[in-house]
Amino acid sequence: MPRPRRLVSGRWLLAAGSVLAGAAMAQQQGVRSADGIYSCVDDSGRRITSDRPIPECIAREQRVLNRDGSLRKVVPPTPTADERAEIEARERRAVEARAAQADAVRRDRNLIARYPNEEAHRRAREAALDTVRVAIRSSEQRLKMLGAERKPLADETEFYVGKPLPPKLHQALDANDAATDAQRTAMANQEAELVRINRLYDAELDRLRRLWAGARPGSLGPIATLPEPASAASR
The missing domain is CATH 1.10.287 (Helix Hairpins)
Incomplete structure (x- = not known):
């Protein structure tokens, strides 16, 4: 007796969905692995590794390693509110x-x-x-x-x-x-x-x-003037 077409079609869709879900997971893992391996030592001296930034080390330096263990980059600690304010003030002064x-x-x-x-x-x-x-x-x-x-x-x-x-x-x-x-x-x-x-x-x-004489514009500082003369009243 031939199988019902509806049942065959449903099983085929289920299999196709599994394949697509596996591909998506593999792609997501590939993206994460492309980000490198995060490594740090927390406040208790315990070394932590993860495939993403480590919340326990947000105030500490985190090293990002390649898959072969070589150093890719160093992520500095997240600045505190006071440090952010100082950074912003420094940037404003620079601007x-x-x-x-x-x-x-x-x-x-x-x-x-x-x-x-x-x-x-x-x-x-x-x-x-x-x-x-x-x-x-x-x-x-x-x-x-x-x-x-x-x-x-x-x-x-x-x-x-x-x-x-x-x-x-x-x-x-x-x-x-x-x-x-x-x-x-x-x-x-x-x-x-x-x-x-x-x-x-x-x-x-x-x-x-x-x-x-050749001085570069902007290199001479503000225009310097002589001190104001004393007023008649002050004399």
């Missing part, structure tokens, strides 16, 4: 340092492009100084005008020696004094700005001379 170096290179290249020679730098300095010099001359003229406006007011006060000044005259004198003080402060700031501009251009010129 910041690389960015700062790139900025220094870019600034030096821009400086050379802006000032190809000393004459170009001198012209730029004079243009910057002239702007402030114009403001100083304007303040000087304003001070002269305020002085001229004050003279008749001062003359008028002679009529009130030993007497209170009229409110209008008093207010005019106060306004003149305030405007004069403001202009003198402005002139002091403008003169300080002249000093600052010259210091900046002196430092730039020193750097440019070294760059023109």
